[in-house]
Amino acid sequence: MFLFLLCLVSLLQIMTINMMTMCKQTQTLPNVPLSIGGGHSHNLLDVLNVHRQKDKVVIVMGATGTGKSKLSIDLATRFPAEIINSDKMQLYEGLDIATNKISPQAQRGVPHHLLGVLDPNADFSADDFCGVTCLAVESILDRDRLPIIVGGSNSYIEALIDGYDKMFRSRYDCCFLWVDVSLPVxxxxxxxxxxxxxxxxxxxxxxxxxxxxxxxxxxxxxxxxxxxxxxxxxxxxxxxxxxxxxxxxxxxxxxxxxxCKLACRQLEKIRRLRNKGWSLHPLDATEVYRKRGKEADEAWDRLVSGPSSVIVRQFIYNVKAEVPTNLTAIRVPAAMETAALAAATY
The missing domain is CATH 1.10.287.890 (Crystal structure of tRNA isopentenylpyrophosphate transferase (bh2366) domain)
Incomplete structure (x- = not known):
C-alpha cells in the first residue's frame, strides 16, 4: 500500500508540474513590477487527491462604464478576495484619468494586481497577459483568497479562458458575471x-x-x-x-x-462569447443608471451587488443555503486534506 501511494504521488506530481508549466509560459517581460508577491509551492494534497475540486476564479465582464470595478470591490469586501485587472490600457502606468483607473481610495484596501504596472511604451500581448495572470491567480490562491479578474478587454479574457488548449478551464472553475446596461442609457x-x-x-x-x-x-x-x-x-x-x-x-x-463605439464592440464580443457557449450570469444595471443618489445606490444593491454575492457564494461553496462569509478553504476542504495526509502516513 505504501509503495503504491509513493508511485501515485510521483506520477501525479509530474502531471501537475507539466500542467503548471504550460499555464505559466509567457514572453520575457523586462522591468515589469508585477504585484503578485509570494512564492508558489504545491502541498501534498495538490498531487495526491486526484478528484479534488477545481480552484475557484470569478470573472467580471461588461462594457465600459457599466460598473465592473465597483462590483469587483463590492465582492472583494464581502469575500476574502484580490482583484486582477484585465483592462489592457489600465495595465500601463500613467493616464489614470484618461484610462479611468480605479483610485486607491475607491479600492477600499482590496489588493489589486496588474494595475498601472507597465511602462507606457511597452508592448504587451494577449499571450503576455495570460502568462502573468496565471501567476497572479496562483499567488492569490496560495494565500487562500479568491481571485477576481475584472476588465473590459474581452479579447484578453477569451485568450485566457479558451487559449493554451483550454488549460485555464481544466485547472480552474470559473464564474462569469456580466454587468449589462441598455446601450442608449x-x-x-x-x-x-x-x-x-x-x-x-x-x-x-x-x-x-x-x-x-x-x-x-x-x-x-x-x-x-x-x-x-x-x-x-x-x-x-x-x-x-x-x-x-x-x-x-x-x-x-x-x-x-x-x-460609445468601444462599448458597442465590447457588448457584441460578450454576446458572441455567450453564443459560443460561455455560461454568463447577466446582471441588468440599466435601472441603476436611470436613477440618482440614494435611489441609484439602492437599485445597485438590489439588482447587481446583492444578486452577484448570492451567485458567488453558491459558486464558492457549491450550496444554495446560507454559508459562512469566511473563505477558509478556497483551494481544498480541510476534511479532504486530513484524509489525504492520513492515507499518506498509513
Whole structure:
C-alpha cells in the first residue's frame, strides 16, 4: 500500500508540474513590477487527491462604464478576495484619468494586481497577459483568497479562458458575471463621464504624453482620449482662442464617439462569447443608471451587488443555503486534506 501511494504521488506530481508549466509560459517581460508577491509551492494534497475540486476564479465582464470595478470591490469586501485587472490600457502606468483607473481610495484596501504596472511604451500581448495572470491567480490562491479578474478587454479574457488548449478551464472553475446596461442609457452615461474626466483634468494629463512623433498604435497611446487630442496639441498653440476652443470641442466629441463605439464592440464580443457557449450570469444595471443618489445606490444593491454575492457564494461553496462569509478553504476542504495526509502516513 505504501509503495503504491509513493508511485501515485510521483506520477501525479509530474502531471501537475507539466500542467503548471504550460499555464505559466509567457514572453520575457523586462522591468515589469508585477504585484503578485509570494512564492508558489504545491502541498501534498495538490498531487495526491486526484478528484479534488477545481480552484475557484470569478470573472467580471461588461462594457465600459457599466460598473465592473465597483462590483469587483463590492465582492472583494464581502469575500476574502484580490482583484486582477484585465483592462489592457489600465495595465500601463500613467493616464489614470484618461484610462479611468480605479483610485486607491475607491479600492477600499482590496489588493489589486496588474494595475498601472507597465511602462507606457511597452508592448504587451494577449499571450503576455495570460502568462502573468496565471501567476497572479496562483499567488492569490496560495494565500487562500479568491481571485477576481475584472476588465473590459474581452479579447484578453477569451485568450485566457479558451487559449493554451483550454488549460485555464481544466485547472480552474470559473464564474462569469456580466454587468449589462441598455446601450442608449450607457451611451448617455459614458458621454457625461467624458465631460467629468475633462473637468477632472484629462486634457492636461494627456498633454504630458503628447509627442509629435508618437506612434498611436503602441503602448498606452492607443488609449481612447490620447490620439483624439493630437490636432489640438499640435496646432492649437498657433491658432486664435476661438479656433483653439473649437478644436478642443471636436476632440472631446471624438472621445465620446469612440468610447460609445468601444462599448458597442465590447457588448457584441460578450454576446458572441455567450453564443459560443460561455455560461454568463447577466446582471441588468440599466435601472441603476436611470436613477440618482440614494435611489441609484439602492437599485445597485438590489439588482447587481446583492444578486452577484448570492451567485458567488453558491459558486464558492457549491450550496444554495446560507454559508459562512469566511473563505477558509478556497483551494481544498480541510476534511479532504486530513484524509489525504492520513492515507499518506498509513
Amino acid at each position: 450607457l451611451q448617455s452615461f459614458v458621454s457625461d463621464r467624458v465631460d467629468q474626466m475633462v473637468e477632472n483634468g484629462m486634457v492636461e494629463e494627456v498633454r504630458q504624453f503628447f509627442d509629435p512623433n508618437a506612434d498611436y498604435t503602441k503602448g498606452i497611446r492607443r488609449a481612447i482620449g490620447v490620439p483624439e487630442f493630437d490636432d489640438f496639441f499640435r496646432n492649437g498653440p498657433s491658432l486664435d482662442e476661438e479656433t483653439r476652443a473649437l478644436l478642443l470641442e471636436q476632440a472631446i466629441i471624438q472621445v465620446k464617439d469612440n468610447t
